[in-house]
Amino acid sequence: MTNTLVVEKAKTSKIQDVDFDNLSFGSVYSDHMLVCDYRNGKWEAPKVVPYQPLSLDPSAKIFHYGQSIFEGMKAYKDEAGDAWLFRPLENFKRLNKSAKRLAIPELPEEYFMEGLTTLLQLDKDWIPQNPGSSLYIRPFMFASGTGFHASPADEYKFIICTAPSGAYFSGKVKVLIEENYSRAANGGVGYAKAGGNYAGQFYPTQLAIEKGYNQVIWTDDNSHEYIEEAGAMNVFVRINDTLITGPTSDRILDGITRKSILDIANEEGIATEVRKISVHEVVEAAKTGELKEMFGAGTAAVISPISAFGYKDTDYDLPELQNSYASLLKKRITDIQYNRVADTFGWRYKV
Amino acid sequence: MTNTLVVEKAKTSKIQDVDFDNLSFGSVYSDHMLVCDYRNGKWEAPKVVPYQPLSLDPSAKIFHYGQSIFEGMKAYKDEAGDAWLFRPLENFKRLNKSAKRLAIPELPEEYFMEGLTTLLQLDKDWIPQNPGSSLYIRPFMFASGTGFHASPADEYKFIICTAPSGAYFSGKVKVLIEENYSRAANGGVGYAKAGGNYAGQFYPTQLAIEKGYNQVIWTDDNSHEYIEEAGAMNVFVRINDTLITGPTSDRILDGITRKSILDIANEEGIATEVRKISVHEVVEAAKTGELKEMFGAGTAAVISPISAFGYKDTDYDLPELQNSYASLLKKRITDIQYNRVADTFGWRYKV
Incomplete structure (x- = not known):
C-alpha cells in the first residue's frame, strides 16, 4: 500500500455523453486519470485526478528526444457487473523493461497496481458491458524534464488514462x-x-x-x-x-x-x-x-x-x-x- | 510572405537573469517562440508568442506513438552586432524529409523562413556575442492530435524555441x-x-x-x-x-x-x-x-x-x-x- 495515494474526484461526470452502443477505439476518455511524477530522483506518490490537459514546457524532452513508453491493457465486465483485468502484472513488468531500455526510471509495483485498481474502482461505470467492448487502459510514461541536451531527462510522468472502446479492427x-x-x-x-x-x-x-x-x-x-x-x-x-x-x-x-x-x-x-x-x-x-x-x-x-x-x-x-x-x-x-x-x-x- | 504572421510580444523580458559569460547548452530559453498549428488538413498561419507552457490532452499522440521530429540550428552574432544563420534552407528541407518519413504533414517554406527570421529579429539581444557561444535554435514538430489508435494524428504543432548556448562538449x-x-x-x-x-x-x-x-x-x-x-x-x-x-x-x-x-x-x-x-x-x-x-x-x-x-x-x-x-x-x-x-x-x- 502506498498509503499516500490521493484521490481528487471530478465534480461532474461526462458519462451521460457517451454512446456505449457505438464505441470506436480509444477516442472517448473516462472521468479520471492517474498521475505520478518522478522528481528529485524518485517517483512521488500517485494521484487520481479528473481527466485534464497536461501543461509542459516546450523544452520538455518528450517533444525532442522521444523518451516515451506505454502499455495497452483492458478491463472487462462480466454479467454480474464485476470488473476484471487480464494478467496485469505482465504489463507492469514489461513497462519497466521498456523503461530500462529507454533510460526512464522504473516504477514501483505498488504504484502501478494500487494506482490502477483505485482508478478503475472510481471509474467502474465506464467499463462497457456490451459484447466485444471493454475499457481500454493506457498506462504511459514520458520525459517531462527539460533541456535541449540529447541526454535522459531528470523528470518523468507516469499516467494511466482509460477509454471505453469497441473493436480495433472492423472485419478481417x-x-x-x-x-x-x-x-x-x-x-x-x-x-x-x-x-x-x-x-x-x-x-x-x-x-x-x-x-x-x-x-x-x-x-x-x-x-x-x-x-x-x-x-x-x-x-x-x-x-x-x-x-x-x-x-x-x-x-x-x-x-x-x-x-x-x-x-x-x-x-x-x-x-x-x-x-x-x-x-x-x-x-x-x-x-x-x-x-x-x-x-x-x-x-x-x-x-x-x-x-x-x-x-x-x-x-x-x-x-x-x-x-x-x-x-x-x-x-x-x-x-x-x-x-x-x-x-x-x-x-x-x-x- | 505569409502576410498573416501575428506577433504577440512578451510584457517583460527575462534577459537580465541570464549569465551570458557562463552559458550551458540549451537550458535557458529566450523570451519568445514561434508556434504554428496544423488543423483541418492545413498549416495555419504562424504566431510569435511569449515563451510559455504547452497545454496538451493526455491522449495527444506525441505521448504514445512518438510522432516527433526536430532540427538543430544556430544564430551567430558578428563583431558589428549583425546576426547570421548557416544554410537554414538545408535545415528546412531536412525537416520536411523527416516529416514525410514520420507521416507528419510537410510545412510550407515561407512559414519556416519568415517565422524563423521574425522570431530572431525580435529576440536578437538573446544571440550571444561571447566567443564559442551562439543562439541554439530548435525547430520541432509533433503530433498534438488525440486518440489511442496507432495511426497518424490529425493535428500537429510546429514550434521554434531558441536558447543562448555555450559548448555542447567541454573538452575532448x-x-x-x-x-x-x-x-x-x-x-x-x-x-x-x-x-x-x-x-x-x-x-x-x-x-x-x-x-x-x-x-x-x-x-x-x-x-x-x-x-x-x-x-x-x-x-x-x-x-x-x-x-x-x-x-x-x-x-x-x-x-x-x-x-x-x-x-x-x-x-x-x-x-x-x-x-x-x-x-x-x-x-x-x-x-x-x-x-x-x-x-x-x-x-x-x-x-x-x-x-x-x-x-x-x-x-x-x-x-x-x-x-x-x-x-x-x-x-x-x-x-x-x-x-x-x-x-x-x-x-x-x-x-
Whole structure:
C-alpha cells in the first residue's frame, strides 16, 4: 500500500455523453486519470485526478528526444457487473523493461497496481458491458524534464488514462508483407513499447493502405526474408494443423496475448511451434493450400484473422474455415477475460 | 510572405537573469517562440508568442506513438552586432524529409523562413556575442492530435524555441565503438531527425558513460563491423592524410556540418573519401600509427575532436597533433558562421 495515494474526484461526470452502443477505439476518455511524477530522483506518490490537459514546457524532452513508453491493457465486465483485468502484472513488468531500455526510471509495483485498481474502482461505470467492448487502459510514461541536451531527462510522468472502446479492427484484415521498410534493428528498441517504434511504421503503413491493405507485416531489416510482427500485433501462421509464431527477440514485442494464445493452444492439443518463419515458406504454403490461417494477436486487436496477404505484387487469399483456430482461440481467451469460464491459468485479476 | 504572421510580444523580458559569460547548452530559453498549428488538413498561419507552457490532452499522440521530429540550428552574432544563420534552407528541407518519413504533414517554406527570421529579429539581444557561444535554435514538430489508435494524428504543432548556448562538449571526447546495441535499422528512420532515434541511444550511452566514455560510435546493426555515426554527430576519421567519412544512407543522418566540412576540406586541398569505414580498418590504423585523427561533426557539437576510442575492452589513444584537420576545419567553418571571413560558398544568411 502506498498509503499516500490521493484521490481528487471530478465534480461532474461526462458519462451521460457517451454512446456505449457505438464505441470506436480509444477516442472517448473516462472521468479520471492517474498521475505520478518522478522528481528529485524518485517517483512521488500517485494521484487520481479528473481527466485534464497536461501543461509542459516546450523544452520538455518528450517533444525532442522521444523518451516515451506505454502499455495497452483492458478491463472487462462480466454479467454480474464485476470488473476484471487480464494478467496485469505482465504489463507492469514489461513497462519497466521498456523503461530500462529507454533510460526512464522504473516504477514501483505498488504504484502501478494500487494506482490502477483505485482508478478503475472510481471509474467502474465506464467499463462497457456490451459484447466485444471493454475499457481500454493506457498506462504511459514520458520525459517531462527539460533541456535541449540529447541526454535522459531528470523528470518523468507516469499516467494511466482509460477509454471505453469497441473493436480495433472492423472485419478481417488484409496485410502486406514488407520488402523495403523495417520496424526494428538488431540491438535496437523493437522489443520495448517505445513511442518511436510506432511513429516509424506510420508512413510505410500509409503506403500499404493506399495499395488496399490494412496493415504491414514487418520482416527482418537485414534480409526481409523472415516474418517479425505486424506492428500493433504479433503474427501467427497455421500451416496444415500446426500453429507457428516467431520467437521473441530484441526486435519483436513479447506480447501478452501472444504467449497466452500459445498456452491455450497447447492446452487445446493444437501443435505449436515457436521458430523463425520465412516469407518463402508462407508463400509456398499459400500456393499449395497448406496455409490454412494467419492472424494477428494483441491486447487492442485481440485475435484478428487475416483474409489475404500481399507479397511482391501478388495477393494470396486465405481460405474461409468453418472451425478456425482463430475463432476457437479468440473464444477461449475472451471467455477467460470476461469471466465466462473457469480460469485454469490464473490469469484473471479482480478489480 | 505569409502576410498573416501575428506577433504577440512578451510584457517583460527575462534577459537580465541570464549569465551570458557562463552559458550551458540549451537550458535557458529566450523570451519568445514561434508556434504554428496544423488543423483541418492545413498549416495555419504562424504566431510569435511569449515563451510559455504547452497545454496538451493526455491522449495527444506525441505521448504514445512518438510522432516527433526536430532540427538543430544556430544564430551567430558578428563583431558589428549583425546576426547570421548557416544554410537554414538545408535545415528546412531536412525537416520536411523527416516529416514525410514520420507521416507528419510537410510545412510550407515561407512559414519556416519568415517565422524563423521574425522570431530572431525580435529576440536578437538573446544571440550571444561571447566567443564559442551562439543562439541554439530548435525547430520541432509533433503530433498534438488525440486518440489511442496507432495511426497518424490529425493535428500537429510546429514550434521554434531558441536558447543562448555555450559548448555542447567541454573538452575532448572519448568514444566507445558499440558492439551490441544499435541506433538504426535498414529501411528504418535513422536518416530522419526523429525523437525516437535519440531516446533509443540513451541507455547504451549511459552504459558507455559508466565505463568512462562520453559517447557511443554506432555501427551497423547487422554485423557491427562498420562505423555509422555518433548519435549527435557524424564521424570523420583521418588515416594518414586522408579524411574519411561514411556515406549517408537510410540509417545515417545527412548532416549539414558533415557536408560543409567535406566542401571546405576539398577547397583546402585535403584528400577526402566518402565510403564505408570498417572498425577493423580503424583499429589497425590505430595500431600502426596511421590513424591521425577522429572527430565528430554536427551543429550542436561543431567539430569535436576524439581523444581516444574503446573497442573490445581496449582503449586506443589518438595522437595530439599541432596542426590538426579538426582545428583547421573548425576555424574555417566558424569563421564563415561568425562572419569573420568572406563566404565563398554562399552559406551565410543574414537575419
